[in-house]
Amino acid sequence: MTDTIWLPDFAQSNGPKYRTLENSIRQAIRSGELGEGERLPPVRELGWQAGITPGTVARAYKNLVDAGVLESTVGRGTFVPVQRKPRVAPLDHDPAATLISPRLPDVGQSDLLREAYADYAKNVERDRLLCYPVRPTQTEAIRAFVDLHRDDPIGELHEDDVVITHGGQNAISLVLMTVLRGPSPTVLVDALSYGGFRRAAEVLRARVLGVDWDDEGPIPEEFERLCRDEGVQIFLTSSEVNNPMNRTTSIRRRHEIAEIAARHGVHILDDDCYRNGPFIGPSYRQIIPELAWYTTSPCKSFSAALRVGFVAAPTGWANRLIRAASAASYGVPDAVTAAYAYVARHPKTPQILEAARQHLAHMLETAVNCLGAHRISWRKDVPLIWLELPEGWRMGEFCRIAEREGVFVRTAEDFSLRDGRQVQGVRIALNGEMSTQRLESAMMTLNGLLARPPERISV
Numbered sequence: 001m002t003d004t005i006w007l008p009d010f011a012q013s014n015g016p017k018y019r020t021l022e023n024s025i026r027q028a029i030r031s032g033e034l035g036e037g038e039r040l041p042p043v044r045e046l047g048w049q050a051g052i053t054p055g056t057v058a059r060a061y062k063n064l065v066d067a068g069v070l071e072s073t074v075g076r077g078t079f080v081p082v083q084r085k086p087r088v089a090p091l092d093h094d095p096a097a098t099l100i101s102p103r104l105p106d107v108g109q110s111d112l113l114r115e116a117y118a119d120y121a122k123n124v125e126r127d128r129l130l131c132y133p134v135r136p137t138q139t140e141a142i143r144a145f146v147d148l149h150r151d152d153p154i155g156e157l158h159e160d161d162v163v164i165t166h167g168g169q170n171a172i173s174l175v176l177m178t179v180l181r182g183p184s185p186t187v188l189v190d191a192l193s194y195g196g197f198r199r200a201a202e203v204l205r206a207r208v209l210g211v212d213w214d215d216e217g218p219i220p221e222e223f224e225r226l227c228r229d230e231g232v233q234i235f236l237t238s239s240e241v242n243n244p245m246n247r248t249t250s251i252r253r254r255h256e257i258a259e260i261a262a263r264h265g266v267h268i269l270d271d272d273c274y275r276n277g278p279f280i281g282p283s284y285r286q287i288i289p290e291l292a293w294y295t296t297s298p299c300k301s302f303s304a305a306l307r308v309g310f311v312a313a314p315t316g317w318a319n320r321l322i323r324a325a326s327a328a329s330y331g332v333p334d335a336v337t338a339a340y341a342y343v344a345r346h347p348k349t350p351q352i353l354e355a356a357r358q359h360l361a362h363m364l365e366t367a368v369n370c371l372g373a374h375r376i377s378w379r380k381d382v383p384l385i386w387l388e389l390p391e392g393w394r395m396g397e398f399c400r401i402a403e404r405e406g407v408f409v410r411t412a413e414d415f416s417l418r419d420g421r422q423v424q425g426v427r428i429a430l431n432g433e434m435s436t437q438r439l440e441s442a443m444m445t446l447n448g449l450l451a452r453p454p455e456r457i458s459v
Contacts (some may be wrong), residue, residue, distance in 0.1 A: 004041060006033045007050050011381045017052050019419045021060040022189065026069060029080055037082045040070070063422055067413050068396020081400075096406040097442035098431055102274075102300055102383040105357035105432035108348060109303045116342035128266050133331035134237030135322065138164050141337040144344035145310050153282040154272075154294045154312060163311045163321050164332050164340075168273045168297035171309035172236065173200045175293050178317065179234050179267050180204055188226055188235040190218060192415050192423060194243045194271070197236040210417045211235075213242075220256045227264040234267040239284060241274040244415050244427035245386045246379045251281035258287040267314070268292045276301050276357055277381030296299040298340070300383070301353060308332060308340045357381060363430045363439055370443035374450050383430040387446075388423075392453025395424050401449060406443045 006028035013020040040046065043061065047054040061078050064070040072078045128137065142162045149157060151412040166172040176187070187201040191210035201208045209226055211218045218237065226232055235257075239249040249257070261268050261284075262350055268284040284292035297309040313321045324332065343349055360383050367385055368378055375388040387409075389398055395411040402409060414425040428446075431439070 002264070004046065004049050007046075008052065010052060015419055018056045018060040018063070021050070021052070021057065022063055023418060025064060029069065032082050036080055038080045039076075040078045040080075042077060051108040052251050065420060065423065066394035066396060067411070068394075068400055073430060075156055080126065096403075096408060097434060097438060097441065097445075098408045099428050100408050100410055101432045102429045104300075104303065104356050105359045107359065108352045109356075110257050112343055112346060112348060112352065113303060113306065113339060115336060116339035116346075119342055120338040124334070124338070128251065128334055133334045133337070135331075137334050138332070138337045141308070141344070142343040144341045149396060153279050153286050155283065155286040155289045155292075157312060161313050161318050163313065163318065163325055164337055165309040165311060165325065166329065167307045168271065168295060168301055168309040169196045170329075171198065171297070171311045172196060172269065172271065173203070174321060174324050174328060175295065175311060176200055176204055176206070176327065178321045180206060181233070186230050186232050188223075188230075188232045188266075189417070190237055190242060191417065191421065192245060192412065193236070193243075194238065194275045195414050197271075198417065201236070208417060212421075213247065217247070217253035218257055220253070220260060222266075223257055224260045227260060232264070232266050234269060235261060235456075236269045236271065237284075238271045238274070240270075240272050240280055241382050241384075243274055244384060244412070244425075246377045246382055246384055248280050248379075252328070254281060254284060254287060258284055258292070261291060262288050266291070268298055270294050273300050274295045274384065276353075276360075276383075276384055285312060285314065288314075293317075298343075301356070302343065303351070306336070306340060306343065308336055360430050360432055363432065363436055366436050366440050367428065367430070367443050370447055371450075374447075385428040385430075386425060386426045387428060387450075390450055392452060393424065393450070395426055397454070398424060398449065405445050405449070407445050409446075 006024055008020050008024040010017055010020060025034065040061070041049065043054045043057045047057045050057070061070060061072070065078070070078050071081045078199065141164060142159050145157055145162060146157050163174070165174055185206045187206045187208050188211055189197045189208060191212045198208050205410045209230060209232070211223050211226060213219065217239070239254055241248065258268070268288070268291060270284040270292060272283065272294065276346040283294050285294040291314055294312040294313060295309060298306055311321060320375045361380065364378060364383070370375065371385070371387065378384070389395060395413065399409060399411050410427045410429070415427070416423065
């Protein structure tokens, strides 16, 4: 049995003690203080050593077992799993079904990108191959983006408002660099949302809080309380497609949230990377143009290899964003922005986008037909399925067994705050690189697991 030098000082901790204990155990596993196969102390013994109740220890153990961080066996105790598999996608030639992140089918993008880079190589001025990228050389790409989105409900769009970034994640980071101020800023996210929001904020040493949703979106009363009491500076959200649960914020709720944000001077970043169909409603940038940012990227609709993202800044904020982008990376390479401009204006592109949508729609229909007896959430033109696990299954255990069967998916833990409410669910991302038959086989594997939940083991 291991010693307990990894126990936290509960007198100095903030928040629930069971969460403090969970975080301490996670850190001990990451650092190697708790090695694979090590047995943790029994509930009562650890409670006595730590000066906390056995119920607190039992709750922490249960949450970690549910998340797959620990394993529990009747009669043997609670252990750090042996040979825990990393959440890494297998190679493309691997027979496993990798459904961790969305992947597009190649329906002509690769040939068009070859064309775009060949055109750039043929026509670029020699001195541009020796210089840092500068904003004037990105003009065509910015114009192409503005023309493409001119009629979309994202507010007035001028070339001077738009900044090109190294993909969608970089867009989020740059907005935070521009907005956040003070030594310990506070950022608000949806309680279950894209993990990149949290990671971008934490890199900047911001405190991250979650706001719960109801059927229409973020709950206004909770949003206002957090803005008023916690000094929130920016709210990171996706009003069109919430990743991972495929929910959308109703038009009425967008206006309610925008009114509260305006009253408290809170910025809103509206990330729009997963929508491949028409807009459901206006973006926050259209509703409160003085405080809201709009970010997007072609990585989920055209090609993940085309590493560009776009930020449309609020009124009066573009110059500050440009300075942040310049300080962070000296700009996106001219070859990439030129390739985007070429692709965005090419007559083949609408056909390619539609072919990719149709292919993924067929895959989505196949997956939904296989899993339709279970509690799933899905949206047309969105390459994600949210699966709420039936009673008896815990997400960590479900994913471990699915991986042994050759199916890789993401757990809700990847989208939750560390001290947030536990949700027993998994996200399935459509992989356009696999055949429909292979996807159907993977879905039937999951369907078989869902129908046979294991007996629950109490700690």
